[in-house]
Amino acid sequence: MTDLLTQSEYEALAASISLPSSAYIDGGFRPAKSGKTFTTANPATGAPLTEIAACGAEDVDFAVQKARDAFEDGRWSRLSPGARKEVLLKLAKLMERNAHELAVLESIDSGKPIFDVATIDLPETIHTLKWHAELIDKIYDQVAPSSDDHIALVVREAVGVVGLVLPWNFPLLMLAWKIAPALAAGNSIVLKPAAETTLTALRVAELATEAGLPAGVLNIVTGSGANVGEPLGRHPDVDMVSFTGSTATGRRFLTYSAESNLKEVVLELGGKNPCIVLDDAEDLDTVAAHVVQGAFWNMGENCSAASRLIVQKGIKDKLLDRVKAHAREWNMGEPLDPSVRVGALVSKSHYDKVASYLEIAKTATVHMGGTANGTHVEPTIVEVPSNDHQLAREEIFGPVLTVIEVASFEEAIRTANDTEYGLAASIFTANAKRAIRGARMLRAGTVTVNSFGEGDISTPFGGYKQSGFGGRDNSIHAHDQYTQLKTIWIDLNDSEPASID
Numbered sequence: 001m002t003d004l005l006t007q008s009e010y011e012a013l014a015a016s017i018s019l020p021s022s023a024y025i026d027g028g029f030r031p032a033k034s035g036k037t038f039t040t041a042n043p044a045t046g047a048p049l050t051e052i053a054a055c056g057a058e059d060v061d062f063a064v065q066k067a068r069d070a071f072e073d074g075r076w077s078r079l080s081p082g083a084r085k086e087v088l089l090k091l092a093k094l095m096e097r098n099a100h101e102l103a104v105l106e107s108i109d110s111g112k113p114i115f116d117v118a119t120i121d122l123p124e125t126i127h128t129l130k131w132h133a134e135l136i137d138k139i140y141d142q143v144a145p146s147s148d149d150h151i152a153l154v155v156r157e158a159v160g161v162v163g164l165v166l167p168w169n170f171p172l173l174m175l176a177w178k179i180a181p182a183l184a185a186g187n188s189i190v191l192k193p194a195a196e197t198t199l200t201a202l203r204v205a206e207l208a209t210e211a212g213l214p215a216g217v218l219n220i221v222t223g224s225g226a227n228v229g230e231p232l233g234r235h236p237d238v239d240m241v242s243f244t245g246s247t248a249t250g251r252r253f254l255t256y257s258a259e260s261n262l263k264e265v266v267l268e269l270g271g272k273n274p275c276i277v278l279d280d281a282e283d284l285d286t287v288a289a290h291v292v293q294g295a296f297w298n299m300g301e302n303c304s305a306a307s308r309l310i311v312q313k314g315i316k317d318k319l320l321d322r323v324k325a326h327a328r329e330w331n332m333g334e335p336l337d338p339s340v341r342v343g344a345l346v347s348k349s350h351y352d353k354v355a356s357y358l359e360i361a362k363t364a365t366v367h368m369g370g371t372a373n374g375t376h377v378e379p380t381i382v383e384v385p386s387n388d389h390q391l392a393r394e395e396i397f398g399p400v401l402t403v404i405e406v407a408s409f410e411e412a413i414r415t416a417n418d419t420e421y422g423l424a425a426s427i428f429t430a431n432a433k434r435a436i437r438g439a440r441m442l443r444a445g446t447v448t449v450n451s452f453g454e455g456d457i458s459t460p461f462g463g464y465k466q467s468g469f470g471g472r473d474n475s476i477h478a479h480d481q482y483t484q485l486k487t488i489w490i491d492l493n494d495s496e497p498a499s500i501d
């Protein structure tokens with residue numbers, strides 16, 4: 001979907017949409033059992049949008065029970081892969097049909113520019129659903145090379161009840177990255193969206209029911225990390241959790257698992273991703289466009305944001321001039337204005353965190369930006385004396401690009417790898433040997449050469465080091481998260497077992 005409406009059309013739509021407010025459990029909307037709610041606001045204006053069910057452990061228990069019932073009676077888990085595919089394709093179609101509504105919900109809930117949501121997040125979300133739907137009836141299991149007296153089948157089975165815990169930065173896309181492979185494989189889901197961004201997850205669950213997904217298979221439990229995320233992570237009847245969010249919270253899920261039922265845990269975590277530009281890079285103008293996209297897309301609220309620009313001395317000034325020129329083209333403003341590229345940060349508390357880094361930036365060399373207006377932070381470029389600087393080490397998760405000058409290829413790689421994170425990295429050079437050597441030496445789950453990006457749905461996405469744990473999102477490898485291997489050993493002998501001694 002690339003057609004855009006005008007700002008006034010989007011505003012009219014925002015005013016007319018009825019906002020979901022309850023949790024979605026067992027095929028229908030339900031309030032929290034406690035009756036409690038929390039207010040969700042539009043971060044661009046601060047205006048309250050609606051009250052959302054503030055669920056707790058008792059709602060998690062109820063949703064897990066419903067998910068378990070659905071899984072055990074096979075209403076989804078035992079459908080043929082082709083039948084599951086049809087439902088997921090129908091869901092994708094319904095999302096296409098409701099694309100403008102979903103885009104507006106996402107934008108007013110998160111502060112994201114409608115341009116990004118309509119042209120990137122939503123088309124990618126729909127594509128992800130279709131891709132996993134189309135994959136599921138094309139995966140074969142295995143027959144092991146056992147003797148002529150046996151047949152050994154190695155089959156993949158759905159894990160069972162899976163807990164999915166989402167961040168607020170790409171609410172729809174992260175939802176799709178997880179629900180698409182999990183549902184395709186036949187699991188039942190209890191999903192917790194980030195409290196900041198619940199609206200699109202609830203609407204998608206409703207559309208899934210309309211598409212024919214049976215009740216209890218996709219349950220959305222709204223509320224805070226402490227009241228919903230932790231009980232889900234500790235639940236004895238949840239078979240696995242797939243989490244995307246900060247490294248600090250990800251660590252907790254390993255503890256929850258260790259202290260409960262040893263559920264499988266997959267973690268997609270933070271990053272402080274390097275973008276290396278060597279002095280032989282071609283076409284600095286194109287490089288600069290990639291640098292700006294890498295640093296400022298989604299206001300830098302992006303786990304794979306290229307937030308450290310590691311540039312070789314000889315071209316630093318030329319490159320920075322071009323980066324600034326491109327960044328100036330990124331219009332900051334009202335997220336529902338389709339010409340806006342820099343929207344509001346997701347919440348007041350996150351805004352305050354990012355704004356606090358602007359204070360630290362004042363102690364270094366600010367090449368551009370450095371201001372904030374209460375809801376938006378201006379794209380900011382700061383050069384620091386070394387990679388040891390706080391701005392080069394901490395994930396800011398805002399539109400702040402930290403620049404570090406280096407003398408050589410070797411120093412660039414060393415600096416890039418000098419971080420506890422390892423999600424993504426990029427290298428720009430015209431020298432093919434350095435590009436390939438560099439790509440191999442960089443300790444990150446995704447390395448892009450002469451571009452910024454994350455690959456696409458066909459490539460695995462996840463982190464080295466403290467950026468990830470236990471598995472990958474996207475591609476056929478995502479399927480491994482949501483299935484487990486079973487060996488079925490069939491004895492063709494008529495004779496009794498041979499004695500062991």
Ligand code: NAP
Nearest residue numbers: 166167168194195224225229230245246249268269270303
């Ligand atoms: P976060 O604070 O870790 O929250 C992520 C989710 O965990 C939210 O749903 C949150 O709930 C929940 N949560 C918070 N505390 C919890 C607890 N004690 N127990 C259980 N659940 C808890 O992360 P965020 O601020 O939303 O997202 C930003 C982070 O996500 C960044 O670090 C970013 O790099 C990372 N990220 C990684 C990827 C990737 O694929 N690697 C993609 C996107 C984002 P509430 O917020 O509702 O309380």
Ligand code: MG
Nearest residue numbers: 109110196197
């Ligand atoms: Mg919100």
